Amino acid sequence: MDQYNITLNPKDMPDAWYNINADMPEPMAPPLHPGTMKPVGPDDLSAIFPMGLIQQEMSADPMISIPGEVMDKYRLWRSTPLRRAYRLEKALNTPAKIYYKNESVCPGGSHKINTAIAQAYYNKAEGTTEITTETGAGQWGSALSIACSMLGMKCTVYMVRVSYDHKPYRRVLMQTYGGNVIPSPSPTTNSGRAFLAADPDTTGSLGMAISEAVEVAATSGGKIKYSLGSVLNHVLLHQTIIGLEAKKQMESVGAYPDVVIACCGGGSNFGGIAFPFAHDKLRKGKKIDFIAVEPAACPSLTRGIYAYDFGDTGKLTPLLMQYTLGHDFVPSGIHAGGLRYHGVASQLALLVKKGVMRAVAYKQNPVFEAAVMFAKAEGIIPAPETSHAIRAAIDEAIKCRESGEAKTILFNLSGHGHFDMMAYDAYNSGQLVDLELDEKALEAAEAAIPKVTAPA
Numbered sequence: 001m002d003q004y005n006i007t008l009n010p011k012d013m014p015d016a017w018y019n020i021n022a023d024m025p026e027p028m029a030p031p032l033h034p035g036t037m038k039p040v041g042p043d044d045l046s047a048i049f050p051m052g053l054i055q056q057e058m059s060a061d062p063m064i065s066i067p068g069e070v071m072d073k074y075r076l077w078r079s080t081p082l083r084r085a086y087r088l089e090k091a092l093n094t095p096a097k098i099y100y101k102n103e104s105v106c107p108g109g110s111h112k113i114n115t116a117i118a119q120a121y122y123n124k125a126e127g128t129t130e131i132t133t134e135t136g137a138g139q140w141g142s143a144l145s146i147a148c149s150m151l152g153m154k155c156t157v158y159m160v161r162v163s164y165d166h167k168p169y170r171r172v173l174m175q176t177y178g179g180n181v182i183p184s185p186s187p188t189t190n191s192g193r194a195f196l197a198a199d200p201d202t203t204g205s206l207g208m209a210i211s212e213a214v215e216v217a218a219t220s221g222g223k224i225k226y227s228l229g230s231v232l233n234h235v236l237l238h239q240t241i242i243g244l245e246a247k248k249q250m251e252s253v254g255a256y257p258d259v260v261i262a263c264c265g266g267g268s269n270f271g272g273i274a275f276p277f278a279h280d281k282l283r284k285g286k287k288i289d290f291i292a293v294e295p296a297a298c299p300s301l302t303r304g305i306y307a308y309d310f311g312d313t314g315k316l317t318p319l320l321m322q323y324t325l326g327h328d329f330v331p332s333g334i335h336a337g338g339l340r341y342h343g344v345a346s347q348l349a350l351l352v353k354k355g356v357m358r359a360v361a362y363k364q365n366p367v368f369e370a371a372v373m374f375a376k377a378e379g380i381i382p383a384p385e386t387s388h389a390i391r392a393a394i395d396e397a398i399k400c401r402e403s404g405e406a407k408t409i410l411f412n413l414s415g416h417g418h419f420d421m422m423a424y425d426a427y428n429s430g431q432l433v434d435l436e437l438d439e440k441a442l443e444a445a446e447a448a449i450p451k452v453t454a455p456a
């Protein structure tokens, strides 16, 4: 009998995260202090992050155990189901076997709470009473709002203006979970006021919202800390729970992936599903094709420059080695708000640079075509971000149909699209525009990337 849902026995739940720093093909270039351009130390970061997370950021331990209180919260929604997409396979008439890990069942509707709960826990343990953050599409702000409520802390969310205006239900969701939501750029911070002075009609960007949230934490005198929903090592570390579970679930049915796919904004759900399998490629020589999927309107991995750059527009964050479109880059207002980020996680950037992983980019219409096909076959309406991964998985399956290969494809269903009906409406009525990367804006933004080389 066909087994659609592959569950994990609660006693087999992974109880440690996987740290890919232990298996990197070469040492990572260290983050640099934005003022001195020297490598940052734990003390530099302690103004905005708790020590528990700073230690994880720099750790080289291969496995890091998950605290009991975090495990308790994880058990509310984990393990998530792994599903064999038999109906999608039939619709595509492909010999490929397609599996997906369903993170859309997490509270808030996406994988983001896997790290939100861990970050809130380590903050609380060190006396933080409030956390500030930014949100693009709203998923991260939702996840952190829930996590802070669960642990009895305050949460302030700077929400990118264009999303604030176009996604009122996301705002209400965050407020219902107890979050304090401010549209960004805002007049409540120095950086926000500067962005508004430069362009009063700006749609905002993740880069600007990060500047605001970091500023509030850095100038608070210690009780308020900042939290980031992607990009950093500790965030990708927490998300490896996805891939660790998927590995056990696939093993339980005698399956192993030839191809692992996820969409990529900052790289956290991609790292989450891919890194535990990448261990097998880096350490055991397994042949696996890892594909990170990004929007053609914001193609950091496929068209960005490998360089040190700031994480934010206001140049407050440390410089990270990454693929970047420039910290000034404001991507066009595509519906996959969670993928509108100028850079990408350093760990993922290095693995792409070294050829261990690769990236592809798609325009909006083919992405939504894949989303609708998936929704009809599997019954889940995916987030616009997630739909990028689905497009790539479908294309890999079509290649198998043409070549006759029966590859095993695993992708991450990072979230559902129940708050994205405006985007689906635009697609269904033929109004969705295939936004191109603005070459002029890109050149200008790239010119602003600082000329810094890695310390010897």
Ligand SMILES: *Cc1c(COP(=O)(O)O)cnc(C)c1O
Binding pocket: 109, 110, 111, 112, 139, 140, 229, 230, 231, 263, 264, 265, 266, 267, 268, 269, 270, 338, 339, 383, 385, 386, 414, 415, 416
């Ligand atoms: C935030 C988000 C993403 C993009 O972020 P990553 O850090 O690259 O994973 C993708 N999918 C969903 C559903 C999201 O909420």
